[in-house]
Amino acid sequence: MFPFLNKKTDLPRPEQALPGRSAPMDGIGEHFVNRRPLARPYPAHLERALFGMGCFWGAERRFWQEEGVWVTAVGYAGGFTPNPTYDEVCSGMTGHNEVVQVVFDPAEVPYDRLLQLFWESHDPTQGMRQGNDVGTQYRSGIYVHSADQRLQAEASRERYQYALSAAGRGEITTEILDAPPFYFAEPYHQQYLAKNPNGYCGLGGTGVVLA
Template identity: 65%
Template sequence: MLFSRKPIDLPTDDTALKGRAHPIPTASTHSVYGRDLLADVPAGFERAVFGLGCFWGAERKFWQQDGVWLTRVGYAGGITPNPTYEEVCSGHTGHTEVVDVIYDPAKVTFADLVRLFFENHDPTQGMRQGNDIGTQYRSAIYVTSEDQKQIAMDMTVAYQSALAAAGHGGKVTTEVGTLTNIYFAEDYHQQYLAKNPNGYCGLGGTGVSCPVGLGV
């Protein structure tokens, strides 16, 4: 996980690893919430997926957020079915490390989660976050509704303007798309920093606040 240097170009259908037909084993229970890790989205709740660098620290940011009901880490936005962590780290699956977030919209809005996302990483770094380099560290939001997609796109534009106003150079490279597949990561990655409180967390924001609300 630390300081890995991998390919920074995404693979194609022809060059991506073939993967496997069945999911890799993962945890059964969330280490913080005590809920079924593979639970479905409860009625009235919503789901969105965020990639902001190493998923160990990213997941902790979301499970600490009021209104979030469940988090789990995995791999999304790629080609290879049911990849392992080692395969994703090779740069030959096309996936990015993500946090799958199930939340109660009566307690926390999607826009609030997007703000949390933008303020806890640097979305202008492309295929990296700090010393973590590779396609699996790219910035991404995978949505589950058209409303979420519009909010994510509007807030991306707004954050680009906020960065420019603060003198932070660089173009926001966040990938905004509809969630198609997510493959849950191995047991030891789930809630990693709850199990290893002094473990590595590579998150680092820009220090620029993300606009949210009616003005966005």
């Protein structure tokens, strides 16, 4: 329908995106590892963070292992199609990114620590890919829920760019945007690497530390 669009690496325009559906994903349930509910409402003292950093299976595992993280979930965000399916996201015609939602206790783990995990756990210089995973759904992104999160995210990007440049690495391509709607991925994707310990995920860092 749009022969000029490279579905792997070109984001569609809103009018090109798949129509999606009005109903949200069913059967989200609880976290496979800690048995807490994946969906809201969450305890009032908790905050949310949202990151895209390549394969969401490995990204989620990075965060659920961190002390102070209350629950994690994988899903889709940053595109145009409401309530997309995994196959639709992989088609390149939704605009969505594979993301992990992190619900955390800021008294136990500050947002800046989550940013450190984000930067050090993937390569934020690769554009519309992460390792062997190629496509718009693998782009690097930080989706902020407050002005304070944005300030911290932008400051950390500057610090990490300095560290990457000193190590001879390229320019950061990470998008930092206000948090868009988050759509839960299918239940089989949730905590996938806990359910499938030998599952493949191409997520990998640069080896450069955020100072």
